[in-house]
Amino acid sequence: MAHSDVPEPAESPASEQLELIRTELRRAKARPKPKPMAEGLPVARVVVDKGLSHLDQYFDYAVPARLDEAAQPGVRVRVRFGGRVVKGQGRREGGKLVDGFVVERLAASDFAGPLAPLAQVLSPERVLSPELLRLCRAVADRYAGTLADVLQLAVPPKHNKPESEPKPGTPADVAAPEPGGWTRYADGPSYLRALADGESPRAAWTALPGPGWPDELARAVVAALASGRGALVVLPDGRAVARVDAALDALLGPGRHVALTAELGAEERYRRWLAVSRGAVRAVVGTRAAMFAPVTDLGLLAIWDDGDSSHSEPHAPQPHARDVLLLRAAEAGAAALVGGFAVTVEAAQLLRTGWARPLAAGREEVRRAAPLVRTVGDHDQAGDVAALAARLPSLAWRVARDALAHGPVLVQVPRRGYVPRLACGRCREQARCAHCAGPLEAPDASGPLVCTWCGRPEADWHCRECGSFKLRAQVFGARRTADELGRAFPSVPVRTSGRDGVLVTVSGAPALVVATPGAEPVAEGGYAAALLLDAWVLLGRPDLRAGEEALRRWLSASALVRGAAEGGTVAIVAEPSLRPVQALVRWDPAGYAGMELAERAELGFPPVSRMAAVSGAPAAVQDLLDLARLPEGTDLLGPVAVPVPRGEDRVDRMLLRVAPGRGAALATALKAAQAARLARGKSDPVRVRIDPPDIG
DNA sequence: AGCACGCCGACT
DNA sequence: GTCGGCGTGCTC
Numbered sequence: 001m002a003h004s005d006v007p008e009p010a011e012s013p014a015s016e017q018l019e020l021i022r023t024e025l026r027r028a029k030a031r032p033k034p035k036p037m038a039e040g041l042p043v044a045r046v047v048v049d050k051g052l053s054h055l056d057q058y059f060d061y062a063v064p065a066r067l068d069e070a071a072q073p074g075v076r077v078r079v080r081f082g083g084r085v086v087k088g089q090g091r092r093e094g095g096k097l098v099d100g101f102v103v104e105r106l107a108a109s110d111f112a113g114p115l116a117p118l119a120q121v122l123s124p125e126r127v128l129s130p131e132l133l134r135l136c137r138a139v140a141d142r143y144a145g146t147l148a149d150v151l152q153l154a155v156p157p158k159h160n161k162p163e164s165e166p167k168p169g170t171p172a173d174v175a176a177p178e179p180g181g182w183t184r185y186a187d188g189p190s191y192l193r194a195l196a197d198g199e200s201p202r203a204a205w206t207a208l209p210g211p212g213w214p215d216e217l218a219r220a221v222v223a224a225l226a227s228g229r230g231a232l233v234v235l236p237d238g239r240a241v242a243r244v245d246a247a248l249d250a251l252l253g254p255g256r257h258v259a260l261t262a263e264l265g266a267e268e269r270y271r272r273w274l275a276v277s278r279g280a281v282r283a284v285v286g287t288r289a290a291m292f293a294p295v296t297d298l299g300l301l302a303i304w305d306d307g308d309s310s311h312s313e314p315h316a317p318q319p320h321a322r323d324v325l326l327l328r329a330a331e332a333g334a335a336a337l338v339g340g341f342a343v344t345v346e347a348a349q350l351l352r353t354g355w356a357r358p359l360a361a362g363r364e365e366v367r368r369a370a371p372l373v374r375t376v377g378d379h380d381q382a383g384d385v386a387a388l389a390a391r392l393p394s395l396a397w398r399v400a401r402d403a404l405a406h407g408p409v410l411v412q413v414p415r416r417g418y419v420p421r422l423a424c425g426r427c428r429e430q431a432r433c434a435h436c437a438g439p440l441e442a443p444d445a446s447g448p449l450v451c452t453w454c455g456r457p458e459a460d461w462h463c464r465e466c467g468s469f470k471l472r473a474q475v476f477g478a479r480r481t482a483d484e485l486g487r488a489f490p491s492v493p494v495r496t497s498g499r500d501g502v503l504v505t506v507s508g509a510p511a512l513v514v515a516t517p518g519a520e521p522v523a524e525g526g527y528a529a530a531l532l533l534d535a536w537v538l539l540g541r542p543d544l545r546a547g548e549e550a551l552r553r554w555l556s557a558s559a560l561v562r563g564a565a566e567g568g569t570v571a572i573v574a575e576p577s578l579r580p581v582q583a584l585v586r587w588d589p590a591g592y593a594g595m596e597l598a599e600r601a602e603l604g605f606p607p608v609s610r611m612a613a614v615s616g617a618p619a620a621v622q623d624l625l626d627l628a629r630l631p632e633g634t635d636l637l638g639p640v641a642v643p644v645p646r647g648e649d650r651v652d653r654m655l656l657r658v659a660p661g662r663g664a665a666l667a668t669a670l671k672a673a674q675a676a677r678l679a680r681g682k683s684d685p686v687r688v689r690i691d692p693p694d695i696g
Numbered sequence: 697a698g699c700a701c702g703c704c705g706a707c708t
Numbered sequence: 709g710t711c712g713g714c715g716t717g718c719t720c
Binding site: 080095115 | 716717718719720
């Protein structure tokens with residue numbers, strides 16, 4: 001229709017019409033003119049994403065006719081929020097402009113009051129697709145957080161330039177890849193084939209040591225692309241992303257995949273994100289934030305080294321990349337690949353429940369690829385001044401000296417600054433609370449031991465393993481390793497890689513490379529040997545995952561060493577009878593994870609049980625828990641005062657523990673309690689953390 | 697979170 | 709009589 005749809009007395013004389021217009025004009029001067037509203041679907045349901053993150057609900061707005069076309073579901077809008085209705089008229093004024101997204105267009109609102117109009121459509125780009133919205137909603141629920149918080153993580157800030165650039169075409173077909181290094185795994189080729197055939201196999205992948213894994217991940221991505229679907233790989237750091245990106249370049253050529261990392265800068269990152277959102281690119285490799293990348297028609301979600309702490313998002317509601325990817329895999333019916341040199345307890349649980357299948361190499365392959373691991377007992381080098389003589393026993397020294405004839409030697413030293421906790425002075429078992437099995441600490445040197453979970457004092461501790469009454473504080477300071485080694489091997493160059501100044505690669509020439517865990521450079525041709533020093537420091541970390549984490553770090557370093565067949569050797573200075581040390585010697589990360597899982601199940605630890613941490617001002621925490629209708633059988637541990645900077649108010653932490661399968665109920669209950677508290681105007685915040693990663 | 701409305705003490 | 713304390717409730 002050419003003219004307006006508004007019914008209009010077509011037969012009325014022109015003079016009458018003119019009079020009507022004049023009256024209208026007069027009225028318009030008396031009050032602001034009512035703007036015409038969209039006719040088809042005049043209501044826009046909006047999620048507001050800034051400033052009111054506690055308000056986890058949608059708000060309906062009227063769509064002005066001029067925004068009818070632009071205000072499609074998924075676009076960014078600006079709305080007035082918090083204004084007041086002017087008495088007598090159905091009009092409102094004031095209010096703050098806030099950003100949000102149109103979630104849906106409706107014929108009518110169920111809100112009784114007058115609707116405010118959308119103020120602005122920021123761009124016609126539909127950045128919040130229905131799938132992305134569903135994902136964000138699910139993540140918010142799982143973590144007892146708000147949709148707005150998750151949206152902040154999932155949708156990057158707008159940049160004009162990339163949006164105005166021409167849209168590239170749709171991606172071309174991709175051929176199924178050769179299996180490459182996957183032939184080393186019993187079920188590797190069939191896994192790839194299934195992916196390429198459009199199936200959705202889910203696997204926990206125990207990667208063989210060595211440099212093959214980036215190419216193997218890339219081949220899995222290519223297989224998913226070959227099925228006409230998209231793929232997303234999340235890795236712990238930019239270095240790892242660069243390696244998989246390079247492998248994809250080699251297999252696919254440029255333009256068919258993007259890397260999403262923080263170091264790109266906001267605009268370039270948004271450009272690439274848009275290419276993904278628009279469906280122009282369907283393969284993404286990236287760091288943590290890429291877990292939300294809006295890949296269309298997902299075929300594969302993969303995560304590498306899921307035990308790395310950088311997969312845990314620090315911003316509310318602190319989702320973990322592995323969980324988000326698994327959620328997406330389940331929702332999209334896509335394949336999942338959880339891989340690493342180590343196997344996390346969570347991955348073991350996926351295997352245990354049958355959700356994922358193991359993807360692992362046979363023993364011969366492992367023996368070929370893994371270095372020979374030799375242990376050196378650490379008997380008498382407690383926490384006193386670390387002299388090289390004590391830290392580098394003669395075996396380790398000989399290993400280094402012999403290997404230096406054939407190439408570089410990696411020396412892994414723990415990072416400084418771990419909190420001192422307590423362990424048995426004889427067998428090194430961590431000192432745990434007799435009541436709840438939380439880790440003990442000594443708040444002051446002479447006072448009683450106190451549980452960091454439930455706060456109970458422990459008057460007469462003795463070791464559960466060996467019965468000893470002797471404790472030792474696990475305090476350590478390691479700094480001069482490089483200097484000491486330089487003096488011990490004066491003719492060999494010593495290089496360091498750590499928090500400040502990470503080396504990406506080193507050449508194959510003989511050198512000592514001293515690195516902290518996670519910062520180990522890749523050596524050309526592999527290291528001839530690695531020394532893992534002061535292993536007891538990693539094992540003594542005040543963390544439920546100390547053993548798992550120690551093993552993960554040793555495996556990561558050892559995986560950079562040549563295989564035993566090429567003379568690769570690892571010397572670890574640690575008590576050889578300890579379980580993680582044995583797992584390293586046998587190169588059996590899956591076996592270790594399985595045992596650890598069984599033990600956690602028995603002791604009621606996560607991830608078998610699910611936990612939540614609730615922290616804030618003591619009264620606020622209590623208040624929230626009073627309001628919460630917790631699932632039946634919830635264990636309440638604590639409260640415990642968490643350490644805060646001097647002069648700040650006391651913060652309590654309460655740990656809640658529920659039986660397997662009750663995690664969702666726990667999150668729901670805590671979320672409802674948060675909402676109830678806010679509704680009562682209680683504004684001192686209580687932080688709720690689902691699956692806290694750092695529970696002593 | 698802001699920002700209003702609302703119902704009780706010391707001021708011109 | 710009024711100005712203003714911040715308790716409580718709402719925001720499409």
